[in-house]
Amino acid sequence: MGDVVTFVLNQHLATALVLGIFGVMGLIRGVRRELYLSAAIALAMLVVTVFGSGLTEPVNRSYRMLRFVREGGLSAQDTGTLQEIRVQSDLIDSPRAQDWFRAGIFGFIVVVGYLVGERFGGIVFGLVSRLLGFFVGLFNGFGITYFLLPIIFPEPRALIEVPTGEVQEALVRPELLVQMAILFVFVMIAFGLYSATGRARRQE
């Protein structure tokens, strides 16, 4: 184990870290926006609990249907396509996949709630709004962690292995550098368009 660096994160630090992130987000976003997120979290929990397992079958059916259509549907040249799709495994075919599916629905509703809050939550004024936002943010962090933690880390102890050597190798790949350069150009384009003024084309 000489070439492995070990970091141990105890439960207090891990909880404080996660809740702290959500708290800071609440501090920045303000209480009104955070309340939209709280409502979304409550709705997501309700939807996942009531409908979560019932949605598995329709999703699997739709997945097979889409595969059939993609392979050519009724006009496919190969008549064995339907049989092939029939014997293939489901999209959600194990308890673990079901857990991830439920987490996906939960995450989707929470993200929508976050965006709705951003859109309709108004501008943050004053310290009180921010402080309240901080506390509601902590509460939201607790709700999200409470729901997602057993799915992401089902075992009582998690060892996260970060292949730092491979990460370093991946970071110096020429393809990644070119991709980063193109991404940078497009970020600068977005920034330039944001900084540009006036909509009308220049009259010259």
Next chain:
Amino acid sequence: MAPIELFFGVLVLIFGLIGLVRGFLRELGVTAVMMFVLFVLHLLEPFLDRGVDTVMAMGNGLVETANHGAFQTWLFVIVVMIIAFVSYAGETLSYGGYGPGGPLGNILGLLIGLFNGYLIVGTLWYYLDKWDYAIEWMGFSTEQLSVQAEAMIEYLPMNFLGEPFLLGQGLLLYLSIVLIVARVIR
């Protein structure tokens, strides 16, 4: 003869200087057009190749077989150059409004100019390479390529941005959509 990477590198730098002078928003119009045209050329590449081959076969008596590569290279080089000329000459396609001024505007103009240079010059290089540098008087050949030049070919716009990225489509499509949407919004 200068190495091909140096030759095309200098051309890209010239495009950067042109971008510096023309300004960010005008250059962005060129980027949008070139990106979209490259996407179309990439999408239609198999059909265009087949079509050109058919035409070449029909006109076999007129053009020497040995010059087919040069003919095809010239054809695509001229197409790219005409599109580049049109997008640089016209005002219709430039983005509306006034770009950021001062040093920021200069930096953005230079950056987008360099990017346009990469798109245009890189595409010309791609077509030269595709037909093994068939335009002989330019003095380039596959055997003379340096290690750097061979490595760079992989990153030419048609190769790199055309490579499937998401849902079987390359970055050319997605970046074209982003630029066209931005153009419509402005």
